[in-house]
Amino acid sequence: MIEILLVDDESYVTESLKATIPWHELGIQHVYQADSAEAALAILNEQSVDIVVSDIQMPEMDGLNLIENIQQKWPHIRCMVLTGYSDFKYAKKALQLHSFDYILKPVDDEEFILSLSNAIESLKDEWEASDKYHQLLYTMKSDSSVLKASLMHDLVLGRTLSHKTIASKLQQYEISMEVEESAVMLLIQLGRQFAHHDHHSLTLIEYAVGNIAEEVFADALQVWTCKAPHDCLVMLATLKPEYRDHIELLPDFEAQRKRKLQELAENFRKQVSSYLKGDIAMVITEWFLFPDGVASAYRAGLSRFMMSGNDDPESIHHLEDMELSHHNPVKSIESLYKPPTLIHLLESKQWEAAQYKVNEVFADLGGTRYSREHLYEVYLLMTNSFMYIAHKQGQFAYQIDQSGFDLMYDQGTILSIDRLKGWAVGMLEKIRTELSASDNYTRSYIIHQVQELVSSDLGQDTSVKTIADKVYLHPVYLSKIYKAETGESLGDYIIRMRMEKALYLLKKTNKKIYEITAELGYQNPQYFSKMFKKHYGLNPNEFRDQ
Numbered sequence: 001m002i003e004i005l006l007v008d009d010e011s012y013v014t015e016s017l018k019a020t021i022p023w024h025e026l027g028i029q030h031v032y033q034a035d036s037a038e039a040a041l042a043i044l045n046e047q048s049v050d051i052v053v054s055d056i057q058m059p060e061m062d063g064l065n066l067i068e069n070i071q072q073k074w075p076h077i078r079c080m081v082l083t084g085y086s087d088f089k090y091a092k093k094a095l096q097l098h099s100f101d102y103i104l105k106p107v108d109d110e111e112f113i114l115s116l117s118n119a120i121e122s123l124k125d126e127w128e129a130s131d132k133y134h135q136l137l138y139t140m141k142s143d144s145s146v147l148k149a150s151l152m153h154d155l156v157l158g159r160t161l162s163h164k165t166i167a168s169k170l171q172q173y174e175i176s177m178e179v180e181e182s183a184v185m186l187l188i189q190l191g192r193q194f195a196h197h198d199h200h201s202l203t204l205i206e207y208a209v210g211n212i213a214e215e216v217f218a219d220a221l222q223v224w225t226c227k228a229p230h231d232c233l234v235m236l237a238t239l240k241p242e243y244r245d246h247i248e249l250l251p252d253f254e255a256q257r258k259r260k261l262q263e264l265a266e267n268f269r270k271q272v273s274s275y276l277k278g279d280i281a282m283v284i285t286e287w288f289l290f291p292d293g294v295a296s297a298y299r300a301g302l303s304r305f306m307m308s309g310n311d312d313p314e315s316i317h318h319l320e321d322m323e324l325s326h327h328n329p330v331k332s333i334e335s336l337y338k339p340p341t342l343i344h345l346l347e348s349k350q351w352e353a354a355q356y357k358v359n360e361v362f363a364d365l366g367g368t369r370y371s372r373e374h375l376y377e378v379y380l381l382m383t384n385s386f387m388y389i390a391h392k393q394g395q396f397a398y399q400i401d402q403s404g405f406d407l408m409y410d411q412g413t414i415l416s417i418d419r420l421k422g423w424a425v426g427m428l429e430k431i432r433t434e435l436s437a438s439d440n441y442t443r444s445y446i447i448h449q450v451q452e453l454v455s456s457d458l459g460q461d462t463s464v465k466t467i468a469d470k471v472y473l474h475p476v477y478l479s480k481i482y483k484a485e486t487g488e489s490l491g492d493y494i495i496r497m498r499m500e501k502a503l504y505l506l507k508k509t510n511k512k513i514y515e516i517t518a519e520l521g522y523q524n525p526q527y528f529s530k531m532f533k534k535h536y537g538l539n540p541n542e543f544r545d546q
Contacts, residue, residue: 002026002029004032005034005051006053007058008054015033026117049074051123052066052080054080067079078122082103152226155291156228177236185284186213186234187298188213188233192418210225212275213235220260221261223237265284268282304319335357335363346386346431350448362378362421365417390431450478453471460523464479502532
């Protein structure tokens with residue numbers, strides 16, 4: 001509600017106005033009266049007045065001086081002049097003081113109400129504009145982190161933005177960086193101690209890590225930290241002007257800068273460990289010009305994280321110090337591709353063997369110096385196997401698990417070997433449960449038995465007839481139901497298993513061609529070579545020599 005102050009040394013004027021004007025209809029809650037400028041100022045100091053209506057001619061301080069005082073102390077108040085003088089100099093002075101209106105005595109009620117209504121509308125318009133401004137300001141502050149993260153993502157992902165646009169956004173978001181300024185990037189990875197936390201808890205932890213970074217690095221750097229598009233935090237930093245001025249003329253400027261950054265990074269890691277009870281790993285890029293070098297620095301840092309192993313979770317890596325080591329060659333995960341593969345075990349519904357296979361892969365992985373890239377390799381192969389089985393049974397992967405196949409939903413799946421193994425075991429159990437829940441997705445016992453027989457022995461005694469004899473069915477009937485259930489003839493399945501076993505033996509062993517021929521049940525090496533070339537486009541010798 002609005003409050004108004006009437007000022008006139010002739011009190012009958014203010015009394016008359018108070019008694020005759022329909023104040024409540026106009027939305028005015030309180031009407032104050034004063035018989036002098038001094039009394040008016042006293043009321044203004046005590047009350048929240050919105051409109052002042054004042055006479056000009058008053059003893060000691062006239063109405064124009066009163067309005068001038070009001071404009072200096074309370075510029076939001078609307079002032080109206082009420083006087084019996086029509087002299088132009090008074091009207092001119094009132095306009096110079098930004099008076100809202102100039103009303104002559106004797107006061108006409110309708111004219112006064114109209115002028116007052118206009119003043120009230122003017123106030124409401126100003127309040128509405130102020131509300132919108134403050135709401136926008138609040139929204140901007142509330143969404144500041146979102147806006148900053150969005151800009152960071154655009155920069156690290158290499159999206160095209162002009163320098164002018166970037167400079168404008170930096171100023172708008174109050175980020176203390178400048179275009180074409182020398183900057184460095186730190187990628188921060190949470191350690192294994194944080195892997196068991198849920199998404200909400202990890203968000204809070206990442207927020208806390210960002211706050212610690214801003215406090216620790218404030219000694220010499222201006223930093224901008226937020227969540228990266230990938231599973232880490234990203235921090236851009238520039239030297240504070242006063243620190244840069246202190247060291248930039250030194251002959252060992254770059255060495256001093258690196259030592260300071262290393263010192264702050266080590267302190268940062270200690271503070272995180274102390275307050276959050278967990279480790280972090282960091283990759284520190286080379287210095288570059290902001291913003292043009294942001295995307296390439298980010299890609300280089302991510303590549304280093306993908307190569308990082310499980311033996312040094314607390315390390316701080318400087319990209320400028322890195323060299324590929326010829327003493328630590330990359331090792332493959334043999335058990336991942338050794339027959340029978342996971343996809344074949346899932347095909348034949350050998351759930352216990354599939355579980356053993358998963359455990360074998362992770363045992364093999366845990367016994368080596370694995371990298372994030374190795375974890376990603378395991379994830380991709382197992383995802384392909386699970387998807388293949390789901391699709392073959394007439395289901396989409398999301399029907400089995402809505403999020404388990406999407407790293408964009410949870411990039412933490414490949415954060416550690418424990419999380420990846422937990423995911424793999426969980427997905428295997430879900431697939432087993434889903435496919436066993438309905439007859440439409442359940443293999444017949446005969447098909448299961450046949451595939452186990454083929455997997456266990458690919459020698460000369462394995463044929464459609466010998467397998468049919470073992471399951472007590474006619475070979476023609478067995479072939480018919482196998483084709484109906486799997487979409488593949490039993491003879492083709494046996495040949496496919498032999499060819500895949502041959503491929504593995506050629507790649508991973510030094511056995512001679514005739515030895516592989518005999519092991520796979522072929523009597524003639526020439527026939528084996530013909531079958532192998534039909535499948536892979538090369539004969540065995542050509543494949544081994546490539």
